Structure formats: structure tokens, C-alpha cells
Amino acid sequence: MSDPREIALVVNDVRHARVVESRVNLADFLRHELGLFGTHVGCEHGVCGACTVLVDGASVRSCLMLAVQAGGKNVETIEGVAAADGASHPVQAALAKHHGLQCGYCTPGVVMTLIELGRENIGKPLGEAEIRHALSGNLCRCTGYQGIVDAGLDVFGAPADKGSET
């Protein structure tokens, strides 16, 4: 059964119009239709969080959303977070500094989750518990999480919590 649909959406500030099969999920659409391979697919059933992207500013598991459901929406992926001059986003820089990634498979999802957390708490320093709560939906098989949490604290924590050592 073929069920093609026309969709138009904005991804990282660029408008795309495509025809997609209705059963294609947003993660596969981003990767295979748009060539944005930064969004990773770990489990394909909503457990690992590697596929996290922002849709209209809200973090979602893109393996649990159909591409056709993203029609008319504004999608942000890891490819869009660095500055125009190529400088890393502060969350990316902090992850590198604190050894918050090893293989990097989970990292795009972690970055998008932390970006949403930061935007929702502008001007409000966050503690370790809030950062761990936000990250509970992102599995990492390498780091043991401490480096990721340290990176989150470095960017969003109160000044006293910001680790200085690397």
C-alpha cells in the first residue's frame, strides 16, 4: 500500500517541500530525504532518545513522529545549533570540555534536550537534579553520564556549581 503525502516544513531555517510515504517517521525523513544524518536512530521505539529533535521548540523523539505530522512545523536538528561562523553551541563546547561524549551516538539527542532545557529556564540557574531529570530520556552507553551532567551544569548551573576542571 502506497500512501504518498505532500508536506512542507522548515528544518534549521530552511524550507523544504517533499512527497513522503505516510509511514516514514521524522527521523528517517531527516536522514534519508534531507541528508541530515546528525539525528541518530538507536532503538526506533522511543527508548533511547538518540533521535531527539525540536519540533516547534519542543523536544520529541523523531522515531515516534511521522514525517507527515511535521508538515507546517519548524524542526531544529543538531546540524542547526552551531553559530553561523561554525563556532560550537555552548552545550556542544561544554560536552567536549567535560568529556560528555565518547562514541557520540547519543550526543545529538543530548544536545537538543539540553538546548530545550536552557530555553525553558532562561535566567534561572539549574541544579544537578533538574539536569538529570531532563536527561532521563537520553541513554548513553559510554560516558556514565557524569560528564554530560557536568557539561549541563557548566552551561546552566549556578556559578558555584560550574566545574572548572576538565
Place this chain on the structure above:
Amino acid sequence: MKAPPFKYHAPRALAEALDMTAGLDNARALAGGQSLMPLLNLRMAAPDHLIDLGNIAELRGVFEDGARFHIGAMTTQRDIEKSAPIAGLCPLLAQAIHHVGHQQTRNRGTIGGSLCHSDPGAELPVAAMALDAELVVAGPRGERAVAFRDFPSGYLSVSLEPGELLTRVSFPKAGPREGSAFLEFNLRPADFAVVSVAARVALDEAGHIAHASIAVGGVQAAPIRLLEAENALRGHAPSREAFEAAARAAAEIDCDGDDVHPADFRSELCGVLTRRALTQAATRAAGSRHV
């Protein structure tokens, strides 16, 4: 894996969605997709038609009406979490939402989807059971009201007839001198509950228990209300002994078990969490200036 093929429908009005639900063969309603999408990707569900309820504005939102308030079935868990009115009107729901999934799933998961999927480890059905939630179900013959306690009908199944959709859920507003607590045990925060307990305690002017309700989840296909234990608490001062008695009743629930969390372990949890939840709820009721 990838979802099997289906025909996708995106109705913009409830009436249109109901026509599709009644008229299309082997159709499934798609709410937030946080349970159905995994089932599709795992090829455990293979509908010919998927009816996406996500574009139906009339199914979303929170509104008050006298002593109760109503939540549209397609209201996201995140909307509930962020709702200041709900936090004030119904602390138990706010406490339960805190345990539901992850932010990425709460952003899309809906209250209606959770109640209809009826996962034994889900939190919202337990809160709905403790709160005597009322449901409105729409179908080919119009609307009908269903008490939540009559809604679950077996493992992962609810009493929706073919052609019917859950449209909204209503809860009582918390009364004066009422407190609540939602506690659960799991291996990682935000996982499905191994056992969860929702408790409400309302005190009378003398500080005795006027009303208590206790619902336990994670132990059988649907949440269980401890009606006898609730009745036994009525008229007593909140005390460790009174709550221990309720905890003993909870520990007698005939729990389903598995290799990781056997039945007797769950029974133990039922007792401990019930005592703690009642204690917290009563403390909050005594301290509540919500009169």
C-alpha cells in the same frame, strides 16, 4: 524496524474523526503516538488506517466547571505538567504527571492516549482511579459518560465500542483540608512504575479523616482501589496505626509478578508505598491552607 504501510488520515473536526472511526475497517486512532508508534515500528500493530487526532482543536485544553474541571483527551502530558490551574485545582494529577515518561514523550503523549492504552505501569490511570475521574466517550450514537473505574476491561484494553473515541476526562477539584501524594517505585526515574500508589486524604474540621482514597498501579492489568481500607480510615485521626492497617490491606493485593519483580516483592511495595503515600497526603491535608 519501520512501521508497516497504512493510510493516514488527519481529520480537523471530531465529527469527521468519528465518521472515519466508524466507517473505516481496521482503523486505529493515533493520539500522541508515544505507545502506538512503538507498536507500529515493532510491527505489533498493523492497522489499515491511522486516524491522527492531533489536528482536532476541540479535543485539547483545560476548562473549569463548578466543582470539577475537564481536560480534552488530546491535551498533552506536558500541557498538564505546565498548567498552573491544574497544579492548584488537583495537586494529585500534578504529582502523578511528574513521574510520566520523559520530557520528550510528555511533549507529545496525551492524557487520553495514556488512559486508552491502559499500560499496567502507567501513572495517569492510577491517578484517574484515585480521583474518580469521569470520561466522556463519543460514538455513532452520540456521547456517553463512563466512570473511569469501569473503563479498563483487561490487559491493555478498555471498554470503548467500535466507532467510539474518548473525548475528555473530568476530575474533581481538591476540596478544603485535602492533601494527596503519588509515589512509585521503579529502577530508573521516569520508567514505568513497578508499583505506584496514589492517595488522597481529606480531613474534617476536627482533623479526623473525612474521606480517603487509595489506588494502586503496576500490580494487575488495571489500577486497584482499596475501598474497604478507605472506609476503615473514615472518622479516624491520621495516625501511623491507621495507615499501617491500610498498608496491610494493600500488601494483600494479589499482584502479578515477573522474574525481575516477583509478586511478593510487589506486595511488599504496595504496603510500604501505601503507608508513605497516606502519611504524606495527610500531612499535606493538615498543612493545607487551601480552604
